[in-house]
Amino acid sequence: MAIKSIVKNLYNVGVDHWDRKIFDNLIPLPDGTSYNAYLVKGSEKVALIDTVDPEKFYELENNLKKLNIDNIDYIIANHAEQDHSGSIPLILNIYPDAKVVTNEKCKGFLMDLLHIKGEDFIVVKDGGIINLGDKTLEFTLTPWVHWPETMVTYLKEDKILFSCDFFGSHLAASNTFVEDEPKTILDAKRYYAEIMMPFRTIVKKNIEKLGKYEINIIAPSHGPIYNKPEVIINAYKEWVSDDVKNDVVIPYISMHGSTKKMVEYLTDALIEKGINVKQYNLANTDIGQIAMSLVDASTVIIGTPTVLGGAHPAAAYAAFLTNALRPKIKYISIIGSYSWGGKMIEQLVATVPNIKAEIIEPVLIKGDPDENAYNALDNMANIIYQKHKDMNLV
Secondary structure, rough: OOOOOEEEEEEOOOEOOOOOOOOOOOOOOOEEEEEEEEEEEOOEEEEEEEEOOOOHHHHHHHHHHHHOOOOOOOEOOOOOOOHOOOOHHHHHHHHOOOEEEOHHHHHHHHHHOOOOHHHHHHEOOOOEEEEOOOOOEEEEEEEHHHHHHHHEEEOOOOOEEEOOOOOOOOOOOOOOOOOOOOHHHHHHHHHHHHHHHHHHHHHHHHHHHHHHHHEEEEEEEEOEEEOOOOHHHHHHHHHHHHOOOOOOEEEEEEOOHHHHHHHHHHHHHHHHHOOEEEEEEEOOOHHHHHHHHHHHEEEEEEEEEEEEEEEOHHHHHHHHHHHHHOOOOEEEEEEEEEOOOOOOHHHHHHHHHOOOEEEEEOEEEOOOHHHHEHHHHHHHHHHHHHHHHHHOOO
């Protein structure tokens, strides 16, 4: 990626990874990603804030050469995950006098993950400061955004927050600053849903903690930079709130068509009542789409046939994912069919212990849906409508 100037003596020397399609062998990346690393040139000292995935280190190295950087005094490690920290040992090979600046917990992680020596660190506490001459870096601990050791760095003179994963988005883009706000916020919402949502209440507290700063720019470690920081801050405040929308999310899988018929019938019944439905066939759905839908949803209905006495593995995974992401949903239920029996409902309910939502009576039928099955689905739609109405959603 080309060097991107942000303000005087501050550059993004990181890398766009345009063709990366999956992250952690788990998260789809429809728009690629970037690993942003920021070079701060003070009048006396030079700091590099975060690095890049080791696969792309050569591009970071080339950018530092283009800027004729002969010396780096500090490598700021906001987060120990390797897409940010993985190139620190390689930077230390080039700049052996540099010190890795991070908090005590992150130091331990980096020693375990990258075998960086203890003498290569400077440990800072919450509110710690490093002076670069005419530029000052202040550190604030933001645990569980999204690892327990995460922190952010604030450049006082320019009022810039280097937020690492906080406020980030998996989006490779040639522009330095956000240009397409709706697109960037959509990618940021996907990013929030996949890694931040499980820690929603802690994220909320960390947003409040950052209120002490006057912020002109937010420079995350993934995606474009916000020169209108209120755009992403306000989006996060909405996502972490307890407010839900008039949305029902239906992830489902069907083997011989019976469950599909039930899902389609329930979907139509809900839409007729003015409820927004987001339906996902688990046979071909991007899990990031489901995760994004869960951010605002009030209700989740899992549709599944019975397989060997239990839920279809794809439906079990959807339940597991919902439990792991801990969305703020208020209601949850199950619909599906079976041929000879089993304990599908008990299995799925046991899969979601983290979800504190009220369980609406499931609709489980034998074989293909008939009039009685459709009547039961109408009743479920009526219950959901009333629940949403009671919350002033419809």
